[in-house]
Amino acid sequence: MTAEALSAHHVGLTVTDLEETLAFYRDVLGLSVADRFSVGGEAFADAVGIEGASADFAHLEADGVRIELVEYDPEARGSPAAGLNQPGASHVGLSVDDLESFYETLPDDVPTISEPRTSETGTTILFLRDPEGNLIEVLEA
Incomplete structure (x- = not known):
């Protein structure tokens, strides 16, 4: 049990093309863009466990749920689980x-x-x- 109660902040998705994906969530799904920002530096790289990492972020609002899209540099290659019944699928x-x-x-x-x-x-x-x-x-x- 933690000393302080947790509350939800956002749901995050890592993407390879932030602009294209952001346009989809904004223009096709109609979500509003709440914030855009970039993060880098040694503290960020240490926190995410990726040497030399920096990232561009977009936060979208969906009726009280914040969806975070993030594009990392360097970019890793791989694919998420293909089916909903796969462990780790989201x-x-x-x-x-x-x-x-x-x-x-x-x-x-x-x-x-x-x-x-x-x-x-x-x-x-x-x-x-x-x-x-x-x-x-x-x-x-």
Whole structure:
């Protein structure tokens, strides 16, 4: 148990092209940009455990949830787990009032796993991928 209570601050996604990914979250998903900044220096590199690291950040607001996009230099190569059932897999969850309308307005080049589907819990869900391949769940409860 920690001495001080924790509270959520943000959900972070590491990307290789901050500008393209930021444009997707802002222009396609309609999230607002709350902040943009860069960080570097020895303290940052030590904190993230990457020699000589610096990074560019964009924070987006999604109804009280902050999504942090970060592009590192140096960039590592690798890919996140491909499927949701893989250990370490992650996704960002966003909700809408009308998922069918949202789905119909998605640009044709946005990859989705399927059309909206209603699960046995009664929640309608849609999984799509951002330009970096990160999974985003859009749901209508």
